Amino acid sequence: MKFKKLSALLLSGAMCLSIAACSGGGETTPAPTTPAESGAPTESGAPAASDLNVAVFYYNYSDAFISNVRNEMDAQFEAIGITPSNYDGNTNQGTQMDQVNTAIANGANVLVVNAVEASADETTQSIVDAAQTAGIPVIFFNREVSDDVVNSYELAAFVGTDPAEAGHMQGELIGNYLVENYDAVDLNGDGVISYVMFKGQENNPEAEYRTQYSVEDANAILEEAGHPALSYYDSAASTQYLVDPNGSWSAAAAQDYMTTILSAYSEANGNMVELVIANNDDMGLGAITALQTAGYNQGVDENGEPLSTNIPVFTVDGLQGIVDAINAGTATGAVGQSASGLASAVVTLVQNYQADGDLMSNTEGMNVDETVAKIRVPYTTVS
Incomplete structure (x- = not known):
């Protein structure tokens, strides 16, 4: 893919304050699904919206900003007919990795990940490897993931800010x-x-x-x-x-x-x-x-x-x-920083994937890094 730096900024939206109750990871682990069984794109094209099974992994529900993002993400996914399965990592990377594997085994065909230990390449690479083995996309958000990790897989991307x-x-x-x-x-x-x-x-x-x-x-x-x-x-x-x-x-x-x-x-x-x-x-x-x-x-x-x-x-x-x-x-x-802007960019990538199997196919108007599939949502000032 070729990425172009664009000058327009994502629109920052209002930030929701209520905290929604969401489900955690499952306790049983069925046999792994194949990409075709999970609804991942096959040679015939991308999955239909009704076939999308989106799993969203948060580093910690108790983080106030992350709670706002979760509320926004839930609302924006629901608006396009998707009810995401949400997981609370509770600031434990081992827990989150188990949740990722369980979600894939349970048929998730889109992973959206707020990594607990985003700065540890071996950790985030393990998540990418799991997604690649399943043939499904992974979208990291909020916590910066290295360019090498994102570039290691065609169906990997990151949505966040400029740190x-x-x-x-x-x-x-x-x-x-x-x-x-x-x-x-x-x-x-x-x-x-x-x-x-x-x-x-x-x-x-x-x-x-x-x-x-x-x-x-x-x-x-x-x-x-x-x-x-x-x-x-x-x-x-x-x-x-x-x-x-x-x-x-x-x-x-x-x-x-x-x-x-x-x-x-x-x-x-x-x-x-x-x-x-x-x-x-x-x-x-x-x-x-x-x-x-x-x-x-x-x-x-x-x-x-x-x-x-x-x-x-x-x-x-x-x-x-x-x-x-x-x-x-x-x-x-x-x-x-905009919780709604972050959620909107993630949902856009999921819609892109649903439309043609390419996460970054419809990112005009967003700030996209030149050499990697990373979208930057701008900050504002409050004083």
Whole structure:
């Protein structure tokens, strides 16, 4: 296939907040089906819509953004007459691989995968190999999969974002805000802004790039304005970020971290954390909960005046919870990604496959990488 870089962007849609109840993987494993038995394309053409058996694998239902994607995916598949079978990997790659094999054995003829360990090529390649053996397509989404894995199979594709884009956009938001509000943010008046970074998960491309570029780009803006670079709150730390130990990017992890931090770092001690950077909304909201418990980030009154000292909090995802927090004055800004845009691109590829057996045959108007079947859904800003 030949892929062309196109200038138009996928339209970002509204994000649904309700969480639908979905089924998990089956407990029994019947004999594997052949491509023809599973409804995969044969020499006579692609399967009819009524023959499509779509299995969607999520890394973790409890992830707020993934819950929105699941709601959107369910609704958009239902709109074209497909009821997908959904599986919760529960942040366990072994569980997810078992679910993939079970779904194929049960007759799934389209795999849509939000990989638990997307950065591990051997893991995602195993999923591709299973799809190729069955003669069915696999569409990865949200968590970046390597070009080599996608290019290893004609019926493999990826739908997601540009991992670096969110970091650059977040850094610009942070840098510009600090330049405009430097003295107010610099609580101890030492001329340097101290920050905490909630990274999320190690070795995840989105987490890596958001962590790197949000700080680098903010520093470039600060230094151009004559201010020093950001300073990590704990100068003795071996890494300048905190990760969720369960790999779930959770509010609970960030709240626990922030509560512990605030027991030692405070205005009274002259070392208060003056900026929170979180690589998703949930971790930002968890940090806000801890800040509010300590008397910070109480919002604004009817005249827009702050009710307390507010520590700026910046996040990525832009879901309704953080939008509400921004409107209430308890959060500062966010980079938003579109759950509906992501779901729409996945559903389009499934429709392409149903129409002529080629996932990428109808991708005009989308941002497609030049040398690999990857579609990029753009981010937005919320502030």
